[in-house]
Amino acid sequence: MRWRYLAIFIFFVVLFFGIWSKLFYWQIIDASELSSMGESQYAEYLEIPPIRGDIKTSDNFPIVTNRISYLVYANPQKTKDITLESNTLSQLLHVDSASISAQLSLKDKVWVPLVTSIDEAAKEKVDALNLPDIGFQETPIRFYPEASMAAQLIGFVGKDALGNQKGYFGLEGYYDRQLRGRVGKTTVVHDAFGKPVLAKLTSNSGQQDGRTLVLHIDRVIQYDLEKKLQEGITQYGADSGMAAVMDPKTGALLGMAAFPSFDPRNFWDFQTKDYINPLITDTYEPGSTFKPLVMSAAMDAGLVTPTSTCPICDKPVTVGDYQIHTWDNKYFPNTNMIDIMIHSDNTGMTYIAQKLGLDRMMSYLTKFGIGQTTNIDLQGEFAPPLKPRSQWYPIDLATTGFGQGISITPIELLDAFSAIANGGVRMEPHIVAEIDTPDGQTIPLPAKQVDQPISATTAKLMTEILVDTTNKGEASFARLKGYRIAGKTGTASIPVNGHYDASKTIASFIGFAPADNPKFVMLVILNKPTTSIYGAETAAPIWFAVAHDILNYYNISPTENDSSTFAQ
């Protein structure tokens, strides 16, 4: 009898062990797979993509937003008449019939893309055909109500290596993390009839839409700046051109334009160089537009006053093996600082640079931000550093006085020059005024003071010299009568293989208005103009045309007295 009890006991032990093993296998080893198999029968996992944030101008108008577009796809196995369908879709969607026909001929596929980015109207037309093999996939894409306005400033949205949206260049690149938002994941549980179950309908998905950028950029100024610059490039036969308008008191960029540009809607049709904003990346020798920085440094150091005279300006100045001439080979003995600026006298600026000396020159240029990036909130800013002190030769010091032999970016010059307009205080240039979050919060980005290179008194004196320069200098024919405008022309030679080509120049004009209470500082640059090589005859008229419109726009009336205090 005992062996029977033992046999039954062993049988149950084996049976129990077998059951336990199977349960262990199901619940421990294979648990996750079985669990997901079960969930797949009643649950659906959804990825909720975020909506990318808008980019708005200062008037709250979205120059970049999103719109619905559709991808048209087909199931070739359901296509009845390839030729007829290809021709019909080709006519409706304005695409090549052959490419549609080729896709529809792939009979071994069940999903082939036909056309991307069609709008709602086109979708409705195709939908009305009731083609059983055609379907649509809704995808939001970037929409630019002002077309290619401020394209290099904005950048564009492409895809990263994983196929996700990613901003490149400009604001889209710099603020990509703010704009893109966060993808959410959620589970929807269905009952036996496929209806969603409320208790399990949604959980906290973590999805968050992108934040909206509100810019300092004024849409009206930007539009006018682009229009006038484009017209100017054509009129003066220039290779390219760029311009920027800034509020010197806050560093807020009110407008920024460059041509050639690109269309962010079809960015793939353009070359990479067209995406790059030359105002923050291209270096050039600024020429005479640099002179106000050097002269104000010398005045601030107490080395010269507006009425100081130049004892070496009666003839070309010799520095080492080099001889420095004036631009028109005219010389003015004992000329004062005001006239040096009015005549854009290179010998006078050489005198000032030599009087300033290398140490003070480097110190003031550094305070003006020369040789450093401005920290503007745009992707790709570059600034060549100043040469080390040991590499400066006497000729370098002399030529720096009149803006040759030194390379800077246009934004560096604009920011440095704005310090003269702002009582000697230099602000950090900024494009974005505030960031709006999807939950209604506003994050302001306050103005930031960077440095004070010169005193308020020096800035005032320099402003008066520049008003005189505008009224009596080479560009006086284009000036706006009734307005006190502080400005300076620039005609910089372009270095080619270690020499300067006299026929190819970078023509520019920089200035601010109204001189007593500046509302804007503006820089206009034309690259290799052909009708005239001079900034006074090409860039200056563009500058004054835009300034005229901005003054009108700001309701700033002309006054009877537009001369400088020196002239009075």
Add this chain to the structure above:
Amino acid sequence: MRHAFILGLFVITAIVLSVVQIVFGTLYTTAGLELSQVQTQKQALDKENMLLSEKLYTLSSLTNIEASAKQLGFEDETSKSMLVVTQNSAFALKP
């Protein structure tokens, strides 16, 4: 007697719980359907809103306004001169 009371209590509790389960279950199922419909409606309205915004932005773009102005006969200002009207200037109110 006491056993019958306890048994009855169990039965009543079971019935009450079943009814509660059925009522709430039905409510949840219906609400889930309603919520699904509301979500579909919201999606449709969001889409319509986006399409209307697109039209609004296109129409109020400066490019479009300039084109419309030109069609209406407005011209670009070509002169740099400005007329400044002082307070004392006299105007004829009637021809």
